Amino acid sequence: MTNTLLEAKDLTMVYGTVVKTHALKGVSLNIEPGEFSSIIGYSGSGKTTLLNILGTLDRPTSGVLRLLGEDVTKMSDLQLANFRNRNLGFIFQFHHLLPEFTALENVLMPTWIRSRNGSLKLASRAKELLELVGLKDRINNKATALSGGQQQRVAIARALINEPQLILADEPTGNLDSETTEQVYELLRNINSTLNTAFVVVTHNDHIAAKSNRIIEMKDGLITKDYPAAGMDRDVLWNEIAPVYCRHCNREISTEGTVALL
């Protein structure tokens, strides 16, 4: 019995019936518990399509996706919705907070889907999470009274409330200035190391991607490169440890590409 968190095999995605777009052309990858991966690639290479399928928000045209050992491609829409709510967290570029609700209420929102009876335990967990993301003093502020970076922090706390093992994030800092981007990304890395939550993050920001454990590069609907990254410490001298063994491609690979990202 493997404890691999996510196993994707030969995923394809074709949009349209008359005019067809082959957005994914056979993508296979595994994600292990606690891993922090970034997906990078040119616009239109299939990053969001892949992320949405990995997060069960969309179904692939073909291929198999196993999450926590379960074949999710075989689940009904209702089963999928429950599975998602229990096991996955999402962070998007536009945080989709409910503007008239407070930070605390927004964080608690995913728990209302399961039960309307908000327990005291959940409320205190939501407060802890808001504290973790640095918003202890903003718990009762309405979403509209928070800055962009603060709103994204609320969205991150919301993604954590159901204690997911995997968080999928699509350009989580795409809407933020560079300083706030650094802070939010650092926060994601801290959550990753403190709670051992695995992350798969789509980003256009190579500098940010270099702080992951792993970079997955896409082109034309395929993964073209998959290699370890420097992680939090940007001062790591890759030349000293190159080449590295890539367990995903089962061979030693040069870290040349990674050096270019630093």
Ligand SMILES: Nc1ncnc2c1ncn2[C@@H]1O[C@H](COP(=O)(O)OP(=O)(O)OP(=O)(O)O)[C@@H](O)[C@H]1O
């Ligand atoms: N709902 C859709 N219907 C039809 N085609 C789509 C749809 N969504 C995406 N596509 C097409 O699929 C391909 C991959 O798109 P996708 O959004 O996954 O790329 P991306 O790498 O995330 O791009 P970006 O970096 O610009 O967000 C593109 O050619 C896009 O036009």
